[in-house]
Amino acid sequence: MRAPDLSTTIAGIRMKNPLTVGSGTYGHHGVFGQFYPVETMGALVTKTIRSHRWPGNPPPRVHEVPSGLHSSVGIPCNDWDYFVAHDVPILKGLKVPIIQSVIGRTEDEYVEIVRRCSELGIFAGIELNLSCPNTKQGGVDFGYDPEASFHLVKRARDATKLPLIAKLAPDYSLLSRVAKSVEAAGADAISLVNAPRAMCIDYRTRKPIIGNRVGALSGTAIKPMAVYMVWEVYRAVRVPIFGMGGVTDYRDVIEFMAAGARAVAFGTINYVDPMALPRALEDLTTYLQENGIEDVNELVGAAHDDRDELLIPAENRLESEVPV
Numbered sequence: 001m002r003a004p005d006l007s008t009t010i011a012g013i014r015m016k017n018p019l020t021v022g023s024g025t026y027g028h029h030g031v032f033g034q035f036y037p038v039e040t041m042g043a044l045v046t047k048t049i050r051s052h053r054w055p056g057n058p059p060p061r062v063h064e065v066p067s068g069l070h071s072s073v074g075i076p077c078n079d080w081d082y083f084v085a086h087d088v089p090i091l092k093g094l095k096v097p098i099i100q101s102v103i104g105r106t107e108d109e110y111v112e113i114v115r116r117c118s119e120l121g122i123f124a125g126i127e128l129n130l131s132c133p134n135t136k137q138g139g140v141d142f143g144y145d146p147e148a149s150f151h152l153v154k155r156a157r158d159a160t161k162l163p164l165i166a167k168l169a170p171d172y173s174l175l176s177r178v179a180k181s182v183e184a185a186g187a188d189a190i191s192l193v194n195a196p197r198a199m200c201i202d203y204r205t206r207k208p209i210i211g212n213r214v215g216a217l218s219g220t221a222i223k224p225m226a227v228y229m230v231w232e233v234y235r236a237v238r239v240p241i242f243g244m245g246g247v248t249d250y251r252d253v254i255e256f257m258a259a260g261a262r263a264v265a266f267g268t269i270n271y272v273d274p275m276a277l278p279r280a281l282e283d284l285t286t287y288l289q290e291n292g293i294e295d296v297n298e299l300v301g302a303a304h305d306d307r308d309e310l311l312i313p314a315e316n317r318l319e320s321e322v323p324v
């Protein structure tokens with residue numbers, strides 16, 4: 001039997017297979033590959049960095065819940081000089097396309113970190129983590145605001161020639177509008193979902209459990225929601241999608257690809273079963289062979305058919321205006 005073609009190109013980034021990792025869930029402080037070679041995956045998405053040192057949120061930062069993880073880490077970060085001296089030499093040694101995730105508290109901070117990362121010349125792409133509150137506009141996350149995300153991506157676009165991936169927040173009401181905005185602003189791909197907001201309260205103390213009080217929910221609990229969101233965004237935009245949210249094995253990879261993802265990321269599962277990604281790669285290969293599928297890209301969008309048009313809210317189907 002012929003080996004299936006697992007390679008894919010997303011936002012101009014050539015990946016030897018469609019599997020990657022969710023930012024912040026694999027490899028910290030330049031420590032990669034303890035369980036399997038990083039080069040096993042099609043691309044490496046690194047932990048979000050900032051342009052400046054940042055302590056992150058107070059502990060406790062993570063709390064396990066049934067079918068998932070409740071967390072609020074707050075993106076702690078060393079300063080830029082430390083990143084260049086410590087992380088960059090390690091990243092340079094990896095033979096895999098690296099997508100560096102970045103965040104800022106303001107547009108200027110985003111632009112600054114995008115520019116610095118571009119100048120290093122080692123990254124295949126930059127992922128904009130849009131989950132930071134836009135303090136100038138009332139503290140709503142950039143990713144929950146079509147206009148703010150448009151302006152931010154436009155400025156980031158002007159600051160780099162590298163492929164730009166906009167990572168969206170899971171917001172039911174504005175998702176398609178935000179997706180269209182970032183596409184119009186020049187994003188080459190969209191990544192979703194980031195973990196939705198959540199809270200856990202200890203019945204004994206009657207207080208929130210994690211230090212930041214408000215956190216996020218990730219893991220298998222959010223998978224059906226994430227699959228739906230990939231499906232919706234696939235219909236709203238033309239740029240390719242990195243899908244994620246509760247992926248644990250090859251079956252989840254197929255489901256996300258059928259919904260419209262061209263690449264799929266393993267997140268919280270890395271904390272539970274660090275070998276999940278290489279196993280899924282093997283199982284995916286077997287699945288493609290057994291089903292006579294020669295090219296993995298044939299899976300992309302397989303869940304869509306014409307009848308789906310009827311299910312999309314009208315405002316999401318229209319090529320409606322994007323904020324300028």
Ligand SMILES: Cc1cc2nc3c(=O)[nH]c(=O)nc-3n(C[C@H](O)[C@H](O)[C@H](O)COP(=O)(O)O)c2cc1C
Binds near residue numbers: 167269
């Ligand atoms: C502990 C933890 C840290 C995370 N850190 C980041 C981060 O730095 N940047 C980012 O864009 N997403 C971050 N995420 C979100 C994941 O990349 C992913 O989008 C989300 O968890 C959904 O996928 P999952 O359910 O497979 O984990 C983090 C998630 C967890 C659980």
